[in-house]
Amino acid sequence: xxxxxxxxxxxxxxxxxxxxxxxxxxxxxxxxxxxxxxxxxxxxxxxxxxxxxxxxxxxxxxxxxxxxxxxxxxxxxxxxxxxxxxxxxxxxxxxxxxxxxxxxxxxxxxxxxxxxxxxxxxxxxxx
Amino acid sequence: xxxxxxxxxxxxxxxxxxxxxxxxxxxxxxxxxxxxxxxxxxxxxxxxxxxxxxxxxxxxxxxxxxxxxxxxxxxxxxxxxxxxxxxxxxxxxxxxxxxxxxxxxxxxxxxxxxxxxxxxxxxxxxxxxxxxxxxxxxxxxxxxxxxxxxxxxxxxxxxxxxxxxxxxxxxxxxxxxxxxxxxxxxxxxxxxxxxxxxxxxxxxxxxxxxxxxxxxxxxxxxxxxxxxxxxxxxxxxxxxxxxxxxxxxxxxxxxxxxxxxxxxxxxxxxxxxxxxxxxxxxxxxxxxxxxxxxxxxxxxxxxxxxxxxxxxxxxxxxxxxxxxxxxxxxxxxxxxxxxxxxxxxxxxxxxxxxxxxxxxxxxx
Numbered sequence: 001x002x003x004x005x006x007x008x009x010x011x012x013x014x015x016x017x018x019x020x021x022x023x024x025x026x027x028x029x030x031x032x033x034x035x036x037x038x039x040x041x042x043x044x045x046x047x048x049x050x051x052x053x054x055x056x057x058x059x060x061x062x063x064x065x066x067x068x069x070x071x072x073x074x075x076x077x078x079x080x081x082x083x084x085x086x087x088x089x090x091x092x093x094x095x096x097x098x099x100x101x102x103x104x105x106x107x108x109x110x111x112x113x114x115x116x117x118x119x120x121x122x123x124x125x126x127x
Numbered sequence: 128x129x130x131x132x133x134x135x136x137x138x139x140x141x142x143x144x145x146x147x148x149x150x151x152x153x154x155x156x157x158x159x160x161x162x163x164x165x166x167x168x169x170x171x172x173x174x175x176x177x178x179x180x181x182x183x184x185x186x187x188x189x190x191x192x193x194x195x196x197x198x199x200x201x202x203x204x205x206x207x208x209x210x211x212x213x214x215x216x217x218x219x220x221x222x223x224x225x226x227x228x229x230x231x232x233x234x235x236x237x238x239x240x241x242x243x244x245x246x247x248x249x250x251x252x253x254x255x256x257x258x259x260x261x262x263x264x265x266x267x268x269x270x271x272x273x274x275x276x277x278x279x280x281x282x283x284x285x286x287x288x289x290x291x292x293x294x295x296x297x298x299x300x301x302x303x304x305x306x307x308x309x310x311x312x313x314x315x316x317x318x319x320x321x322x323x324x325x326x327x328x329x330x331x332x333x334x335x336x337x338x339x340x341x342x343x344x345x346x347x348x349x350x351x352x353x354x355x356x357x358x359x360x361x362x363x364x365x366x367x368x369x370x371x372x373x374x375x376x377x378x379x380x381x382x383x384x385x386x387x388x389x390x391x392x393x394x395x396x397x398x399x400x401x402x403x404x405x406x407x408x409x410x411x412x413x414x415x416x417x418x419x420x421x422x423x424x425x426x427x428x429x430x431x432x433x434x435x436x437x438x439x440x441x442x443x444x445x446x447x448x449x450x451x452x453x454x455x456x457x458x459x460x461x462x463x464x465x466x467x468x469x470x471x472x473x474x475x476x477x478x479x480x481x482x483x484x485x486x487x488x489x490x491x
Contacts, residue, residue: 037147038164040442041418043471059471061420063163063441064352085418 002031002124005096009111010120013070016096019111024073027099028060028091031124036062039091042084043069044101049077051103053110058100060091073110075103135180136273136331137338144348152245154181157350167356167444169347170320174279176341177349179326180334183247184272185240185254189263192236199257199393200230201376203386209234212300212315215384217253218394222375222401226250227366229317231302239313243366257393273334277341278324278349278357280488286314286325289344290337294325299491308333319354321361321487359439359452360485362412368423368438369410369452377401378454380410380482408456410438412482415449418442419470426469427453427477434459437468445485452482 004010009017014032018025033039041061051057051071058069079102084090090098105111115123132155141148146157157178159166169175187196196204202215211232217225226246231239242250251267258265277285286294292314297303302315310330318324327337342348355365364370369379376385377398387399415421421440426433440451451468459466460479467474 037159038162041420043419056471061442063356063444064158066420066422 002029002034003096004030004117004121004124006117008096008117009072009114010117010123011070011072011114012123015070015072017072017111017114018099019105022105022108023078024075024103024105024111025099026072026101026103028069028095029120029124030095031127032060032067033091033095036060036067038063039088042088042091042100044080044084045077047077047080051075051077051101053107053113060088069100071103072114073103073105073107075106078102078104133181135178136334137178137180137275140335140338140342141178141348146348146350149351151351152181152243154244156181157348159350159352160348163350163352163356164444166347166349167353170279170322170349170353170357171445172280173347174277174281174285175347175349175353176285176338177276177278177351177354178274178338179276180273180331181244182274183242183244183250183267183269184274184328185242185251186237186266186268187240187254187263188237188266189261190236191261191263192238195258195261195263196230196238197389197392198261199254200228201385201392201394201398202230203389204230204232204238205389207232210301210303212302212317214300216370216376216381217250218376218392218398219372220394220397222377222394222397223372224366224370224374224376224379225253225372227364227370231313231315233304246366271330272328273331274326274328275334275337275341276318276320276324276326277346278318278320279322282322282324283490285341285344285346289340289346292327297325299489308336316490319363320357321363321485321489322357323488323490355439356441356444359441360443360445361487362452362482362484364410364452365439369454374454375401375406378406378409406457408435408454409460410452410482411455411460412480412484413437413440413451413453413466413468413477414480415451415468415475415477417475418449419468419473419475420449421451421453421468421470421477427455427459428467428469428474429459434466443484448484450480450484451477455479
């Protein structure tokens, strides 16, 4: 049974979002890291890049395959987690502590389309 | 409509071990148990066992068996001692590849062909279709045989000590037929990992017994995930990636298995012409700068123009480098040529290298 954390928002494509003011911190869920297996590479955008809700902004790669990262919100990338460049496996160890990017949100209403913890846990159960 | 998946005789074992299962070549197969990296390393350093019961087996026998095998197979089995094995391909008239396979020579009137699971129906039809005029009997024995591959530097010890099957006297690319537990089994010193190892063919019952003994003996079960990373690292082709109906063995850089001095075989004319004129493209190795991972189908570019594509790519588990096999147009196939691989929105510099990213460790 994979872990789901209360208070975060979730996308159906298995990213989690923590919104503080106009900054969204984005990572992938415990369910997603488990489904991927050993993560060996995280392809991240650069600071200053624009991301769009529903569109890919990078990828997480296991030995076997690449899995697109889909942005849950739109805005400008203000920070990337550089530690993942050398230690992508940190996501396997703790998917919620090891965020991937931080985005300055341009349209706060987009968060309304995301799932809360209970709804996301139900989605994972049915997959 | 999703097609119903076949199950190998070890399917219940995989499920009980908690393997991640996925359809492959029409079979519900184990992709990994402990994890691809751990299984990969077990085979490189110690020993692992694969369920390869999905592979196809075809027995060709009769007075014309030698002539018929020579007709459909690009390698040359002439003059081989009984018990020798040959790797090679069956090709179409135009040189495209029907399949790559192993041919086991039982004797001049009997050969045992081991073919890819994904190609069983196509291969059997092709073999039957071309057997006209030859006095041979063709039997598809795939439903009868189970098969396990015991691979790694400790494979010989596992075969002898855990299974009690004597293999010390079997040389690389040779096999023996033995009577074990009241049935005839086939044991060969072959594999698809670049390590020493054995492949064991027997009934479903026998195969289950072998698997259970190996599990009890502590041998790491290995899935198709690491089967692919292992074969890739030593530059072995996978039908569907580096070989296909559209890719000839010459283009796949496998011409050493195509014996053009043989009097006749299907595809000879086309392959001889391609060899003489030179191929327009071929499979090479690529090494990328940086950590991005090239995957099957990603474009290879020079000055923004596509000159090829990735056929298989990984972060090599054994070396840690991002490497790939790729089909590249001439003249960009030369060793040391600098190209770029397009990975999603960016391109990454790469260099043409030999398509052997890790040295084989065969016991010859």
